[in-house]
Amino acid sequence: MDIRKRIQDIKGLLAKKANGLDPEIKEKIQELCNLCEELHNQASFDFLTGLYNRRFFEKELEINVERAIRERSVFSLILMDLDHFKRVNDKYGHLxxxxxxxxxxxxxxxxxxxxxxxxxxxxxxxxIILPGTSSEGALSAANRLKQELASLRFGPEKNPFSITASMGVATYRPRSNISAHEFLQEVDRLLYRAKESGRNKIVTDDEKVLWQNELEGLSFEEREALKGVWSYDD
Known part of the structure; x- marks a missing residue:
């Protein structure tokens, strides 16, 4: 259930039926909706960054795996870890x-x-979960993040510093028949390889992709790229 959408639906219904409700009851329902929305935000978002939190992410990852299997589609996942972040805290402080x-x-x-x-x-x-995104699209997104990160500066104005990140990138394919947890472990291993190979690297699962005699689980972009290599029905 999309809780946020459900809350908005209730608020919309409340606005339409406002004239027929006792003002005090209307106020209490509005307060309850606001409280539910606040609780949902607390349960779904990281308070510091404003991004989704781990709990929400893991739930969405399972949903995307189920969708990929049901629709025979693909999605990609990027795991990104900031390099030597402990040194930042030690040298400049936690703020x-x-x-x-x-x-x-x-x-x-x-x-x-x-x-x-x-x-x-x-x-x-x-x-970062990238719905409907192929290996090529995911790698492009990771490279864009890497390039943009290189331009950021933090710390003292007179002596700013930059930071780098290591990334693991993989594409989920329904034929793999692995769970969300197993897929996450696979991408985490790629991230570990990126850090072990010197950091500030992107490691993908491209070398693990085995081409087969059918196109199940390939994205539209990949199907287009393979026209003329294999014959298939659009």
């Missing part, structure tokens, strides 16, 4: 560290689509 996290969150929001789902997954780690 500056918080400013870095908020700055990176704002950057993510500016560089993704409205349908994408950005979350603060933990400490200095972020996750």
């Amino acid at each position: 500056t560290g918080d400013e870095v996290l908020k700055g990176v969150a704002a950057l993510i929001k500016r560089n993704i689509r409205k349908i994408d789902i950005p979350a603060r997954y933990g400490g200095e780690e972020f996750a």
Whole structure:
């Protein structure tokens, strides 16, 4: 159930039926709706960055896996971890560290689509679900984030510093028959490889993609790219 939409529907109905309600009852219902909306926000959003929180992200990841299997579609996931973030806290303090996290969150929001789902997954780690996005699209999004991050500056005005990030990027395909948890573990391993290979890197699952004699689970962009290689019905 989309709780936010349900609350808005109730508010809309309340506005339409306002003339037939006792003013005191109307006020109490309005207060209840506002309280439900506030509780939903607290349960779904990270208070510091304004991104979705881990609980909401994991629920959405399961929903996207179920949709991919049902519709034989794909989606991608980016896991991003800020490099050497502990050094920022140690050298500049936690308030500056918080400013870095908020700055990176704002950057993510500016560089993704409205349908994408950005979350603060933990400490200095972020996750972005990209619905209907192929491997190529996900890598393009990750590269864009990496380039934009390089232009950010934090800390003292006279001596600002920049920060980098390592990323793991993978595309979920229904034929893989893995759970949301298993897919998350796979992307987390790619992130670990990015950090182990020197940080400030993007590691994808491209080398794990096995081409088969059918196009199940390929995005529209990938189908278009394969025209003339395999014959298939549009």
